Amino acid sequence: EAQVTQNPRYLITVTGKKLTVTCSQNMNHEYMSWYRQDPGLGLRQIYYSMNVEVTDKGDVPEGYKVSRKEKRNFPLILESPSPNQTSLYFCASRRPDMNTEAFFGQGTRLTVV
């Protein structure tokens, strides 16, 4: 089954404690991205990657890092989480074609206290 898998689904952490949210896709997609979803703001792109070892900032990259060492994986790293990073996070992947839809993971609900 074609899917994007994120882990964990839920995470509560404390300010400043480094964490990683993993994302893996089994569709051999070149393009992967991370979004955060906040009430009243919709989804905003954090980082994206057009292929292995190629990453770039989205609209709200501050406080986040990513890496793309393998085509299937695109982890999101919060080196020093802060409460304003409490949000719902989605990973997505797609082929590099303008007309194709993106496939989304189930989401990771992160709370930073």
Place this chain on the structure above:
Amino acid sequence: GDSVTQMEGPVTLSEEAFLTINCTYTATGYPSLFWYVQYPGEGLQLLLKATKADDKGSNKGFEATYRKETTSFHLEKGSVQVSDSAVYFCALRTGANSKLTFGKGITLSVRP
């Protein structure tokens, strides 16, 4: 820059009512347009799409027509069901390697 504007929500309807959710956009060039749906506790999934002017996307009884002259992509359904209760996002993309730009989303609740 590119932007998507959705009507303010939330929207509450009775079962079998007619649904319209407005979406207008601003974009350079000729974007592809998408509607995504997010059911409670789940990720986003594509509902329908249209890739050129006057195209109509349809799925699960939902329809939307790409109107270049009014820069709109309104979502409609003739008879909603309780199972349609979800958050609906309008989105666009203007290039093969460009991001999806989303509207703010609108929550639809359907009463039995």
